[in-house]
Every structure is written in C-alpha cells, then in structure tokens.
Amino acid sequence: MHITRRTVLLFASASLVPAFIGVSFGQAKDFLIFVTNEKDDTVTVVDGASLKPVKTIPVGHRPRGIIITPDKKDIVVCLGDDAQLAVIDANALKVTRLLDSGPDPELLNISPDGKILYIANEDDSLVTIMDYKTGEVTQEVPIGVEPEGMGVSPDGGMVVATSESTSMAHFIDTKTYKVVANILVDSRPRYSEFTADGSQVWVSSEVGGTVTVIDTKTRKIVKIISFEIPGVRPELIGPVGINFTKDGKRAFVCLGKANRLGVVDTASYKVIDYVLVGQRPWHATLSPDGSKLYSANGLTNDITVVDVASLKAEKSVPVGRLPWGLVVRP
Amino acid sequence: MFGSLPARKWASGLVLLALGGLLLFVAGTVSGAAQQPAAAPAAAPAAPAPLQVNILYLSRQYMEPPPLSLVEKIVTDKGIQGARIGTEDTNRTGRFLNQNYHLSEMVLSLDDDFKAKAKAALASGQKFILADLEKPDLLALADMPEAKDALIFDVRTSDDSLRQEDCRANVFHILPSWAMRTDALGQYLVWKKWTRWLLVTGKNPDDLGYAAAVKRAATRLGAKIVDERSYTYAAGSRRTDTGHQQVQQQMPLLTQSAPPYDVVVVADESETFGDYLPYRTWDPRPVVGTQGLFAVAWARPFEEYGGTQLQHRFEREVGRIMTERDYSAWLGVRSIGETIIHINSVKPIDVRAYLLSDRFGVDGYKGEPMNFRNWDLQLRQPVLLVDPTELVSISPQEGFLHPKYLTDSLGYDQPETKCRLNK
Numbered sequence: 001m002h003i004t005r006r007t008v009l010l011f012a013s014a015s016l017v018p019a020f021i022g023v024s025f026g027q028a029k030d031f032l033i034f035v036t037n038e039k040d041d042t043v044t045v046v047d048g049a050s051l052k053p054v055k056t057i058p059v060g061h062r063p064r065g066i067i068i069t070p071d072k073k074d075i076v077v078c079l080g081d082d083a084q085l086a087v088i089d090a091n092a093l094k095v096t097r098l099l100d101s102g103p104d105p106e107l108l109n110i111s112p113d114g115k116i117l118y119i120a121n122e123d124d125s126l127v128t129i130m131d132y133k134t135g136e137v138t139q140e141v142p143i144g145v146e147p148e149g150m151g152v153s154p155d156g157g158m159v160v161a162t163s164e165s166t167s168m169a170h171f172i173d174t175k176t177y178k179v180v181a182n183i184l185v186d187s188r189p190r191y192s193e194f195t196a197d198g199s200q201v202w203v204s205s206e207v208g209g210t211v212t213v214i215d216t217k218t219r220k221i222v223k224i225i226s227f228e229i230p231g232v233r234p235e236l237i238g239p240v241g242i243n244f245t246k247d248g249k250r251a252f253v254c255l256g257k258a259n260r261l262g263v264v265d266t267a268s269y270k271v272i273d274y275v276l277v278g279q280r281p282w283h284a285t286l287s288p289d290g291s292k293l294y295s296a297n298g299l300t301n302d303i304t305v306v307d308v309a310s311l312k313a314e315k316s317v318p319v320g321r322l323p324w325g326l327v328v329r330p
Numbered sequence: 331m332f333g334s335l336p337a338r339k340w341a342s343g344l345v346l347l348a349l350g351g352l353l354l355f356v357a358g359t360v361s362g363a364a365q366q367p368a369a370a371p372a373a374a375p376a377a378p379a380p381l382q383v384n385i386l387y388l389s390r391q392y393m394e395p396p397p398l399s400l401v402e403k404i405v406t407d408k409g410i411q412g413a414r415i416g417t418e419d420t421n422r423t424g425r426f427l428n429q430n431y432h433l434s435e436m437v438l439s440l441d442d443d444f445k446a447k448a449k450a451a452l453a454s455g456q457k458f459i460l461a462d463l464e465k466p467d468l469l470a471l472a473d474m475p476e477a478k479d480a481l482i483f484d485v486r487t488s489d490d491s492l493r494q495e496d497c498r499a500n501v502f503h504i505l506p507s508w509a510m511r512t513d514a515l516g517q518y519l520v521w522k523k524w525t526r527w528l529l530v531t532g533k534n535p536d537d538l539g540y541a542a543a544v545k546r547a548a549t550r551l552g553a554k555i556v557d558e559r560s561y562t563y564a565a566g567s568r569r570t571d572t573g574h575q576q577v578q579q580q581m582p583l584l585t586q587s588a589p590p591y592d593v594v595v596v597a598d599e600s601e602t603f604g605d606y607l608p609y610r611t612w613d614p615r616p617v618v619g620t621q622g623l624f625a626v627a628w629a630r631p632f633e634e635y636g637g638t639q640l641q642h643r644f645e646r647e648v649g650r651i652m653t654e655r656d657y658s659a660w661l662g663v664r665s666i667g668e669t670i671i672h673i674n675s676v677k678p679i680d681v682r683a684y685l686l687s688d689r690f691g692v693d694g695y696k697g698e699p700m701n702f703r704n705w706d707l708q709l710r711q712p713v714l715l716v717d718p719t720e721l722v723s724i725s726p727q728e729g730f731l732h733p734k735y736l737t738d739s740l741g742y743d744q745p746e747t748k749c750r751l752n753k
Contacts, residue, residue: 122639144426146636164693165639167671167693168426182426184671184672207699235691236698236736256697
C-alpha cells in the first residue's frame, strides 16, 4: 500500500522527484533482475539494489522469452534452438527443469493461477498450451505465420497471440482453445499486453512502426499509435515490448533500432516523451515497486535503468551478449 | 485504413473457415494452397465477399552457366519456388480475410513465341505479373498495349538501365540494382578505409554494366580505381580433371604488376571466373564485387530480424536453400499481398496507388518496412554483404546519411534519376 501511495504522489507532482529519490534509496529491497542473453546462451542475474551482476546461469541455446511464475518461485525461459523451456529456481538461481515446448519457442506467458503456459512456437505457426506442473502439452492452437506475442488477460480467460508474418492479433478463448477473433494490425506484430483492467489489449507492430489498441469487448481497434522522433528515420522505429506503469497511466514502448522508449499517456494515447536508452531495446520490465523500468538493449549488451517518474535514464548495466528480455523477482 | 474493415463482422464467422484453411495448408501442396479455402460450415454468414487474387509468374528457360563451385548445387527452379512460398504465406493471412491468392506459372522455352504467349496471358485478365525475365523480354512485355494497366514485378534483373533511361511506368523492381549493390559494398570498403580498388571485369554486357556501377560508386564515395583489368578467357567447364593448375597460373597473371591497391573488385555477373580470384591474386588482397565479398538482397548466412523463420520455412517446403531470386519472387508476392490485404481490392489502379503511398511497407525480414521509390519504382532495402559462408555486414553503413531514407544512400537518388515514368 505504501508503494502505491508513493507512486500516485509522484505522478501528482513532478516537483517531488528529488524527495522521491531520497526515499527510494532508503527503501531499496532485495530483488533480482533476470536477463536472457540470446547470443550467450545464458541468463544474467543482476542485483536490483546494487545493480551488480550476481550470477550468470547457462541455460541452453538461444534464450529469448522469459517470465516469472505468479508465485515468484520459478523463472521460465524459452530456448529457441533446443525446442525446450528452462525452469530456473528463482532463489537457488539454478536450472531445475527442462520442458519440451515444441519447435522454436520464442516467447511465453503463464495463466494468472500459474497452471498453464502459453508458448509461441515461432517456426511452426502454433501456440502450445502446456500444463506447467507436469510439463505435458495439452493442446496446440494453429494461428498465423510466426507466432510471437502472447498477452494473457488479467482474468486468464483470453490469450491474444500475434503472428508476425500474418500481421494479426488472434484472440484465443482459454476455455475452449478456439480462436474467436482475428484482428488485422500493422506489419510484424511482436507483442501483446492487456491493460490491468482487461478492457484493452495493446499490440506492437515492429515493421509497421505502430501500436494498435484493441477494445477486448468489441474487438474493435480503438487507436493506432504512431511514433515520431526528431532526427530518427521512421523506418528505424520498431515497437516491440510494452509495459504499463503500476497506476496504468502510462505505457512504455520499446522502439528497437530507434534506441528509445516511447512513453504513451494511456488516456489520450499521446506520446509524451522518448527516453534514450541503449541500442535496440526490445523488452523491458518494471521494478517491484514500479519506480524503475529496465530495458534490455540487444546491440549494446546492457540494460538501462529508467526512472519512471522523471523519465530519465539513470544508469546502464552491462550483461551478456544480445540481451533480449527480462523479468524481476521481488 | 483499418476503420474500413468490418472487423467485427468477419471475426466471428471466419474462425472456422480459417482453421479449416490452416489444416488444408499444412497438408497441402502448392496447388492445394491455391485452391479455395475449405468449404466453410453454414455458420459463416457474416464473412465479407470472397476476393480472388490472381498472380502470374512468367519466365523463360534461359541459359544459365552452372556455378563454378562444386559445393553449390545446380538449381533450375530459382524464383518460382519463392513465388510459391510467398503465395502460401499470403494465403495464410488471406484466409482470415476471405481473400484467396492463386499463382499461375508460365515458364516458356526459348523456342516459344514469347510475345504471343505473354499477350494471351494478359488478355486472359492477368494483372499482377512476377516477371522472371531478362531485359529484352521484360521490356517487350511491359510495352504491350495489353500490359498498360498491369503491374509487373521484375524479380530478376539488377540492370541499372531498366531503372534509368529504360524504366517503365508499369514495372516495379524488387532486387537491388547494380548501383545499389556497389554503393552497399563501397560504403563498407570506405568504412574499412580500403579505398584503392583494382577492377577486374569479364567480357559480357552484364559484367560491363556491373563494372560501370563500380566506377560510379568509386566516384561518389571517394575511392580510387587504380587500374582496370579484363578477363577475356571463355568460361570453362566446372568439372575438369587437373583444372586447378591452369587457374592457379591465370589469376596471378591477371593481377600482376598492379599499382598499390587494397582490394580486387571483380565484375563477373555471369559467374565465369570470379570465384577463382580469392587466394590466387598476385598480391595478397581480399576479393570483393560479384564474388568474394558480395552484395545481395538475400543469402543463406542471413538469419537476423526473424530471417531464420523464412529460411527454415523455405528449406522445409522446398528442400534446398532460398536463393536471392527466390527471395525476390517471394517479396514480389508479399508486396501484392501486403497491399490487397489492406485495401481489399484487385483493381490495378487501387493496388498501384497503395503501393506508391506512404502507407505501404512490406516486411522482408530486414528489420524495417520497405517501399518503392516513386521515381523509378525500385524497392528500397538494406543490402546484405556476405561471403559464401558468413554475413559480414549490412548496408547502408553508419554515417552514410540521407535526408529521407537511409537506404536512399544506395543507388540512384531522385535528383540523379534519368527515369521519366510519365513520358
């Protein structure tokens, strides 16, 4: 509760920022950041308070998508070239299980109750549904070409998978595992993320350069958000990862080769700022208290720490080669 | 553009249709993929009216020398296989939108009456044509009155003259031109500070065309061609007993007594001797150009920006690697599909307008949307620099700027163009 109040306070007044920084140091908690290094076949673990790497975990070939289970006990990583998922014990920092995921898993997500994994098999036009406890594949849902994004609604009832080559967001009902809607978006949709209230799903189109906001009830497109950055060629703006702030008022969109995060006001859909980070950020994640955002920068082999309130990049932390995605363990 | 799509209406009804279509696709061959989607159950009343899109792949059995290297397989179906995969990929999206893409294939022999057959195909209503044709046939096709409102996608040539004085208003060029390739290579050489070039040219017209582009690149990038050599031997058979001794003697001879230079730039479009240059030059210098380190739209070593998926998909379906011409034909189909998916019309005038609008951007696995230059209908694109086994770089290089598109630093820019589309 304390965290929430502070965050609200911050958004209420930017002038409180200096005060906030003092508070935030005093409250630094013991949390860890896990980063997949696509080229190194490892996950780097960074201490959230000191921002020092504490461990490099060898996981298998081509680690990309990474999530944390709702109970915060496990980190699950897609191993694209091994057709497997690696399960890392979030406390012991060791790989404890390998699960057969089907070919070329790129990105995954998990149901809010922690029971079901949804895996995008990029090379196979399938969404693989897996029972997390047993590791059994219970279903495969065919969608368009090159599945990637795998947004799960807050109530767990709907998964929105994107297919990069088909340029669509596919709504999958998790009771029946049937595709109930296909929404055409701009080219190469890579990521989908539900708002906290489940009313919208945001889909990023990397090649199209846009984020499409879809109303989950009517399944109609509410808004297509474009990005314009002075001095940056439009073709370099490639939206991928989307993170909403804890209060839901802003969205951070990783813009790939534009080397920036776009900050979107979720009420007006206006882009209010761009934060310069390392090169080619594809995914980001929030600190447990929501005050910091960490972006994984593929081409500079680092993560950038961004202060959510002031929208300033504060520090970059070297990790492995081609960092792809990251999660935080509180 | 999305507002016009009746998304809600088709969404509910199309799902069954789409899933049926996907199953058909997985099991089907190319001809299967070209058929109408599996019959939808009666529960699909809200689907939009079906749209049939016909694409013609037109080519001839030209004489092509076999690759010099025995490691390279002789491939006789370059291009068409890419068009087939492109049609399958596009149908995957089309099924969700009740659009069906059908590819007809017409590969004529050199004895066939090309004009008569092409005319007949145009008269039968083909408006979207993938032209895997050499320059004389391409121009003959483009200039037919029946082709006036057709959209022809040149998936084969790199000839600068077809983008310059011999350009046509109904011909879109997918592959990078020679000028784009030599600029791509030249930018990299300049970045390496390898700016003294020894130019070695074959004797065929295409070799001379490529060599002219090398000279243009040298001039605009500030490099220097220190000397020019010409290789005039006839191309030999690739399979000979004891053939290497002669090559070992010829190549030093060809490159001896040159002024100081950094790289050999070879212009051998017909692939008759360029592969013999590396390790055999008089001075120990790298070889670049049409062989050695070369500039291409697509090559097997490239797997970035999701390229892995296209490489794998192609190899799984076709059983060989995807050549540049396959990529070109694939991208031609994708350009047509990317347009019709959004405009839901097959009227050539609508398709052309969208293709040339700022809304068009085709995803060719290069990490950015690619569109056509409106002054010569050349596809803008990053160009790969590869050797036979590795991706070395991707141009444009850092620091080569352009006010509009960085990729317009490659090839003939608008102020330099000799193309007049509305003549």
